[in-house]
Amino acid sequence: MAEDATPGKAPNHELSEMRCPVGLDDVDLFGAGAQEHWYESYEILHSQAPVHRLPGEGMAPGTDAYVLTKHEDIAAVVRDQDRFLLPSTGFVRQLVESGEDLSEVPNVNVMVASMATLRPNQEMWRTHRQELTDPWVGPGASRNAAMIQNVADELIERWLDQGAVEFVSEFAQPMPQMVMANILGWPLSDLKLLKYFGDGCVKPFVYGSGPTHKLPPEEVETQFEILDEFKRYTHELILSKRKHPTEDMISFLTEVEYSPLKRKLSDLEINGIVYAMVIGGLETTQYALAEQVQLLVDNPTAWSELKADRTKIRSFTEEGMRLRAPTQGLSTRMTSQDEVFQGVTVPKGSLLHLRWAAANLDPDEWECPLELQLDRKAVTRHLTFSQGARVCPGAHLSRLEQTTAWQTLLDRIDSFTYAKKNDFLHQPGIMLGTLALNLEFTKA
């Protein structure tokens, strides 16, 4: 299917600040402009350094980070929670042991603070998900189906008669924002604020350097100011939902009794869950949609197949997420003992940067990995949402948003093409974020 690719994509390699890598010495997944060469880098890493050491880039001084790119390695890591710990584990344990009032500890983000009381161990991690988030964004996400459909319709109506659209700002971005606002019970009139706070949460993942996403000190300070504002805004919202509960997730969280603690949640704990929804639920789905539309413009045969048979939408969105993982990688595990991956010894205490996007193209796992195949077997094997007990808690919601978006776009539009003005550049960091995408289309 790749052969019918439509010409028209600018060579954004040439616009990157970084030279396209030709050998291992050129590979730098985190440098300025790297996001335009990630896919070339993955090929080099797979063949020459599937376990790639980044000296001195670990969490503690004197430790290293390792970039894992093989499907089998990353899948094994995320399935074993005892051996591979979250980098926040030690800090959360310290918070628990300190016995301090966490609302008073300065500069601790509310999500981490809420982990200390709501999910300090694996058992409670599972219950937290089952009782607090699953009913809204996990398996219970289907309760949002009609609302998501309304959001998709409303957004498309805004530009359907214009024949052209900037797809990111007019569809891919507002759709998950509006969906998340509706789920939480966040006023739609404050959508800009939701985006501002969301941008604040992900700042290190966009502008931070290296696998630990370090921000310069002045940027750290700005981030804490934004997060503080976010915390205060959310606090007010929680208080108002306590007084006047409505049919939304925050109201639910003010009322639910959490079984491991045999009590209701505190304001700070609810604030932590809202933070988790905002950091996880906005940009990720935006990037999925923005990449998927490009896959379809580049593969007109796939577009025609989907037009003819909507049951293929699910395979398409899964293949889209495999080929263009919105979260390309996360430094989300540490080794608790010496490990060996692909014959490379990785010492205890190393940081593992799990490169989901590379694992999704691993030639040992996938036949013709770069091809979009709507009939691919076991299409959900990709690692875009991770796997195991800590798999993304919002995967159900995101899948529903994506399938609803494509169902609706395929109903309302006959064909998409690229408008002349596009540079196809992506934002820096670890997310595959197309900055803008000018499309022309024929209304159905």
Ligand code: HEM
């Ligand atoms: C295409 C969309 C999405 C992608 C690619 C994605 C990807 C991921 C990945 C890779 C992780 C890390 C899992 C691990 O460390 O093993 C994660 C965690 C997480 N995701 Fe998502 N995600 C998406 C959508 C969402 C949505 C819609 C929400 C919220 C409704 C969400 C909320 C979270 C949260 C809160 C975590 C942290 C884990 C936890 O607190 O349990 N994500 N996601």
